[in-house]
Amino acid sequence: xxxxxxxxxxxxxxxxxxxxxxxxxxxxxxxxxxxxxxxxxxxxxxxxxxxxxxxxxxxxxxxxxxxxxxxxxxxxxxxxxxxxxxxxxxxxxxxxxxxxxxxxxxxxxxxxxxxxxxxxxxxxxxxxxxxxxxxxxxxxxxxxxxxxxxxxxxxxxxxxxxxxxxxxxxxxxxxxxxxxxxxxxxxxxxxxxxxxxxxxxxxxxxxxxxxxxxxxxxxxxxxxxxxxxxxxxxxxxxxxxxxxxxxxxxxxxxx
Amino acid sequence: xxxxxxxxxxxxxxxxxxxxxxxxxxxxxxxxxxxxxxxxxxxxxxxxxxxxxxxxxxxxxxxxxxxxxxxxxxxxxxxxxxxxxxxxxxxxxxxxxxxxxxxxxxxxxxxxxxxxxxxxxxxxxxxxxxxxxxxxxxxxxxxxxxxxxxxxxxxxxxxxxxxxxxxxxxxxxxxxxxxxxxxxxxxxxxxxxxxxxxxxxxxxxxxxxxxxxxxxxxxxxxxxxxxxxxxxxxxxxxxxxxxxxxxxxxxxxxxxxxxxxxx
Amino acid sequence: xxxxxxxxxxxxxxxxxxxxxxxxxxxxxxxxxxxxxxxxxxxxxxxxxxxxxxxxxxxxxxxxxxxxxxxxxxxxxxxxxxxxxxxxxxxxxxxxxxxxxxxxxxxxxxxxxxxxxxxxxxxxxxxxxxxxxxxxxxxxxxxxxxxxxxxxxxxxxxxxxxxxxxxxxxxxxxxxxxxxxxxxxxxxxxxxxxxxxxxxxxxxxxxxxxxxxxxxxxxxxxxxxxxxxxxxxxxxxxxxxxxxxxxxxxxxxxxxxxxxxxxxxxxxxxxxxxxxxxxxxxxxxxxxxx
Numbered sequence: 001x002x003x004x005x006x007x008x009x010x011x012x013x014x015x016x017x018x019x020x021x022x023x024x025x026x027x028x029x030x031x032x033x034x035x036x037x038x039x040x041x042x043x044x045x046x047x048x049x050x051x052x053x054x055x056x057x058x059x060x061x062x063x064x065x066x067x068x069x070x071x072x073x074x075x076x077x078x079x080x081x082x083x084x085x086x087x088x089x090x091x092x093x094x095x096x097x098x099x100x101x102x103x104x105x106x107x108x109x110x111x112x113x114x115x116x117x118x119x120x121x122x123x124x125x126x127x128x129x130x131x132x133x134x135x136x137x138x139x140x141x142x143x144x145x146x147x148x149x150x151x152x153x154x155x156x157x158x159x160x161x162x163x164x165x166x167x168x169x170x171x172x173x174x175x176x177x178x179x180x181x182x183x184x185x186x187x188x189x190x191x192x193x194x195x196x197x198x199x200x201x202x203x204x205x206x207x208x209x210x211x212x213x214x215x216x217x218x219x220x221x222x223x224x225x226x227x228x229x230x231x232x233x234x235x236x237x238x239x240x241x242x243x244x245x246x247x248x249x250x251x252x253x254x255x
Numbered sequence: 256x257x258x259x260x261x262x263x264x265x266x267x268x269x270x271x272x273x274x275x276x277x278x279x280x281x282x283x284x285x286x287x288x289x290x291x292x293x294x295x296x297x298x299x300x301x302x303x304x305x306x307x308x309x310x311x312x313x314x315x316x317x318x319x320x321x322x323x324x325x326x327x328x329x330x331x332x333x334x335x336x337x338x339x340x341x342x343x344x345x346x347x348x349x350x351x352x353x354x355x356x357x358x359x360x361x362x363x364x365x366x367x368x369x370x371x372x373x374x375x376x377x378x379x380x381x382x383x384x385x386x387x388x389x390x391x392x393x394x395x396x397x398x399x400x401x402x403x404x405x406x407x408x409x410x411x412x413x414x415x416x417x418x419x420x421x422x423x424x425x426x427x428x429x430x431x432x433x434x435x436x437x438x439x440x441x442x443x444x445x446x447x448x449x450x451x452x453x454x455x456x457x458x459x460x461x462x463x464x465x466x467x468x469x470x471x472x473x474x475x476x477x478x479x480x481x482x483x484x485x486x487x488x489x490x491x492x493x494x495x496x497x498x499x500x501x502x503x504x505x506x507x508x509x510x511x512x513x514x515x516x517x518x
Numbered sequence: 519x520x521x522x523x524x525x526x527x528x529x530x531x532x533x534x535x536x537x538x539x540x541x542x543x544x545x546x547x548x549x550x551x552x553x554x555x556x557x558x559x560x561x562x563x564x565x566x567x568x569x570x571x572x573x574x575x576x577x578x579x580x581x582x583x584x585x586x587x588x589x590x591x592x593x594x595x596x597x598x599x600x601x602x603x604x605x606x607x608x609x610x611x612x613x614x615x616x617x618x619x620x621x622x623x624x625x626x627x628x629x630x631x632x633x634x635x636x637x638x639x640x641x642x643x644x645x646x647x648x649x650x651x652x653x654x655x656x657x658x659x660x661x662x663x664x665x666x667x668x669x670x671x672x673x674x675x676x677x678x679x680x681x682x683x684x685x686x687x688x689x690x691x692x693x694x695x696x697x698x699x700x701x702x703x704x705x706x707x708x709x710x711x712x713x714x715x716x717x718x719x720x721x722x723x724x725x726x727x728x729x730x731x732x733x734x735x736x737x738x739x740x741x742x743x744x745x746x747x748x749x750x751x752x753x754x755x756x757x758x759x760x761x762x763x764x765x766x767x768x769x770x771x772x773x774x775x776x777x778x779x780x781x782x783x784x785x786x787x788x789x790x791x792x793x794x795x796x797x798x799x800x801x802x803x804x805x806x807x808x
Contacts, residue, residue, distance in 0.1 A: 023649035044671045101559055102566035112743045112792035114750035117762065117781050120769040124591045199661055206667075206755045207766070218756075221667045229667055236664050244656035311712055329713045339706035344806045345728045358714045358724065388806055 046227035055231040068235075070211040071201060078136025079197035083190055086141040090148025090189075091174075100149070111142045116203050123208065132204035132212070139200030140193035147189035151182030183254060191247035198240045257322045257332070257409030257442040259285040259308060264317035266303050276467035277303045281317070283461060283470055287409075288440040290433070292453035293461045294499060296510040300468025301446045302338070305414050308444065309335045321410055331359060334408035338415040342387040342398045348374065349383040352401045359406065373405035376435055393424040404435070410442045417452070425449070426484060429456050433482070450499045454492060455482060462502040465510035472502040590774050601779030610764075611780075618749060618760040621680045625745035628681070629688025630738055636689065637696020637734075647697055654690050662687045666752045680752045680760075687748040688741035695737025699730030735802045739795040746788055 032048055039047040046054070058064040092099050093107070115138045122131040155178060163173045179186070205214020213232050220228035266278040277300040285291045295301050306312035308319055310329040319326040321333060342351050352370040361369070374380060377397040387395050396416055403411060413432075417425040433456050436443050447453050453460045454476055462472040478491060486492050575595040581587060582594035589597070605611040640647030662683055669679040707729055711721045727734070753762030761784050768777035 020645070020648045020651075023645065024652050027649055027653065042672070101562045102570070105563050105567045106570060108796070109789040109792055112746070113785055113788045114747045114754075114762065116747075116751045116754050117765050117784050119754075120765065120777060121592065121781070124588070195656070195661055199663060202664055203751055203755065217664075217667050221671065226671060229671070233664055233668055237661055240661050241656045245652055248652065248655050309713055311709060329715050331715070333713075335709075335713045337706050337709060339704070341706045341710050343707075343725075343728070345731065354724070355714050358716050358720055386806070 044226050046230050050227050051231045051234060054227045055235060058228070058231060058235075064216070067211050067213050067216050070209075071205065071213040071236075074133050074136060074201045074212065075197050078133050078201055079140050079194055081133075082137040082140025082197060083144050083193050085137065086144030086189065086193065087148055087186070089141070090145040091152060091178075093145065093149040094152025100153075104149075107142075107145065111146065115139060115200075116207075119204055119207055128208065128210050132201050132209055135204040136197045136200035139196040143192035143196065144186070144189035147185040148182060151185035152178060155181045184251065187247065187251045187254070191244055191251065194243050194247060195240050198236065202236060258287045258320075259410060259442060259444060260318075260320040260323075261304075261308070262318040262320075264304065264307060264314045264319065266300070266307060266312065267315045278307070278314075279467035279469055281468070281470055283473070285442055285444055285459075287322075287442055289459065290436055290443045290445065290457045291459045291461060292445045292447055292457040293463060294447055294450060294453045294503065295463030295468065296465050296503065296507040297448060298510060299463050299465050299506070301448075301463055302414050304463075304468065305335075305412050305444065305446050308410075309333050309412050311335075331406065332408050333410045333412060334403035334406050336396075336400055336403050336411065336413045336416045338418050340392070340395060340399075340419070342395045342402075344387050346386075347383065348379060348385050348387070348390070348398050351387065351398050352405050355402050355406050369405045369407070370401070373401040376404060377401045378431065391424075393420050393428060396420065396428065400432070404439075408441065410444070411436075413443065413445045415446050415448065418448075425452065426455075430483075432456065437480075450496055450503070451487060454478070454495050454499065455486070460495075460499055462499060463506075465506045465513065471506070472499070474498055593775060593778050597775060598778045598782050601775045602782055605776075605779050605783065611783075614759055614761050614764050614780075615783075617677065618753065618762065621677050621684060621749045621753075621760065622745050624681045625684030625688050625749060626742050628685040629741050629745055630692055632685065633689040633692020633737065633741060634696055634734070636693040637700060637737075640693065640697040641700035644701075654694050657686075657690055663748055663751050663755075666755055670756065675756060675758055680749050680757065683752060684745045684748040688745040691740035691744060692734070692737040695733045695740070696730065699733025699737075700726060702733070703729045732803050732806070735799050739799055742791065742795055743788075746791060750784060750788075 035045070035048055039045040039050075059068075093103060094100070116135065118138070119131065119135055122134050125131075126134050159177050159181060163177050168176065201212070202214040202217075205212040206218050209215050213236055217229050217232045217236075220226070220232065261281050261283045264278055264281040265276065268275045268277055281304060293301050293304065303312060307314045308321070308326065310326045310333065313327070321330075326333070343354065346354065349367075349370055352373055353366045356366040356369060371383075374383060377400050379394065379397055379401060382390065382394070387398060390398070396419075400416070416432075417428055420428065429452055432443075432445075443457075445453070445456060458476055460474045460476060461470050462474070463469065464471045474495060476495060478486060478489075478495075578592060578598075579595040582589050582592060582597070593601075636650075640650065666679070666683055669683055673679040673682065703726060707725050711725050716725065749760070750762035753760035754766050756766075757763035761780060765777055765780045765784070768774070768780065
């Protein structure tokens, strides 16, 4: 009975999953149909097919690929540095009562601030190429920082006692107790950091940069080349959406 | 007038692994103003039977009547005290106790009056303005009890209300429940897995078997009306304890084995 | 920020005001200072924050005055403050403030309403909730602003394109948190409401919403922050008016003093809003934790 029960239960859950994925895909299809209809109503919206054609053509264009690379490099660096920096700062804030008392209010306050307005301040310091990475780091940093700090603070008391009773070293404590315990909030932070790194970099590119997809979007907007604009927005959204969904599914699995 | 009448109750559940019979062939009666405890191994269907009487769960077949009226859904005449923590953390003690009255549409003045009476009854005077988070588990369960009593139901159903509390608190609260019952003469059905508690509190103990839950023994508790903790060392108490335990032992083992093999 | 059950991003009261003491060695330190020598934690935090701000102000003042960096990179504190004072009787500033305030206010209003209603809907129809979940979860982190150029093409460079996108940004955390909060209601409360024969509206207003309130309020707080961040960011990209737009404008015409005054105002206003929301949240969850 036990095995059969478990098998049928998991089959049921699998069935549910399939239904939900189908539902979510259906929703995307509905959005596509709405897009198609909307493109018929106004000339400023290109059709899905036209957009896809431009996108494919773009991806074969070396100049466009240079922009893709510029944005990708900036995003990946911002994400990496932001996550590591945020993780370390989060650990410090979570572990030290004094660090928390002194810095937490400022951290929370800064998190609620539209950080993009600081971009003009960054420009003279980090130049055109560096500023967007710094902005991306500022965007990516906070979710990791706050989730790690909160996660560490909520590590159950008994785990600390366990660590002390087996005389775990600080490193062992971190690797074998703290990190496994906070893995869920940490992953959530990382997922948000990935999306926010994209937003930070592209917003900066909207403002000012030499190369990058944000600049392509605004330039094609200026030229009235809406197919190019939508194709580029679509590329950015689809990539960050896919990464986000993958991280989210991973997060759900390790629950 | 508030007799609980159970007539051939059967409850089945559909689960992914097939049909489970939780309760089968229960025909019993709690006389008006009586105090009956229901004991049985964990997972035997005690709570299910209680849910059927309260109208929260429908029996697959059979009849439940309270005060001569068939129970098909929850009603005002039946109060339930849950096993789980059920105080509302966003309300003060006073507001928690008034909650049931407020839902019932009792007017404000009477709400306050009856809540005060119930708060006094369960010994929470002075804590009216406290939030549940400031109280101990035992006190929170008193709040839940007061909330039920404030409705002045003819029948009070208690589903292992003290299961989460420590031994001393249980004994203390048990004595108070008995005290309140003796004064109010409400009909009480009390579910527990603690044999001593069942004997100490009630006039009659029903022993339930492991799945499907049937009543396999009914034991009248012929102890003096006034009972204190010293009674547990009396020969009469021990005799009753042994009788309940011998009925229960086989069932507990059977239940334990089935649960072990299931996982 | 928040960690969720549904999306992975929600937990009430995480971030600034978690009162759960860190269960570490501090509590069993052998020596403790006498009670009267210990300042209360909020006091230490407030003092430290004020101290840090003063230090930053002094460093900015001294640094700019003694030429550690060019004054155009970061002007002296006194220059920025007098710039802010200058804004107070600048009608342009007040119209920008009104414009941004209106956009943010409308986005908060529409976003909270839409978020609450969709949260209730996803709670009542769980399958629908799970179908929408992946989208809500991924748009949570706000790549919504990337749609802004598209929005201005379709709707035009005006307040409504900002309001539309900021509304969507505010809706998402409210919807997610409301759903998570409602789905997390302890089953015993549902039993209680059935046993007391609660009517649907009693169930909703006396049990479901209060029980989910910590999550909902956390969601509302995020929604407000996102509406603010989104609106300012979109104005900053391109617009005709508003605080974000004016920062860009003064950057482009090299009016550094005014640009820094605007930046300072935006920072201060958002910090005030955050503090206000944190206070509001504390009020709602009062009494729930000892």
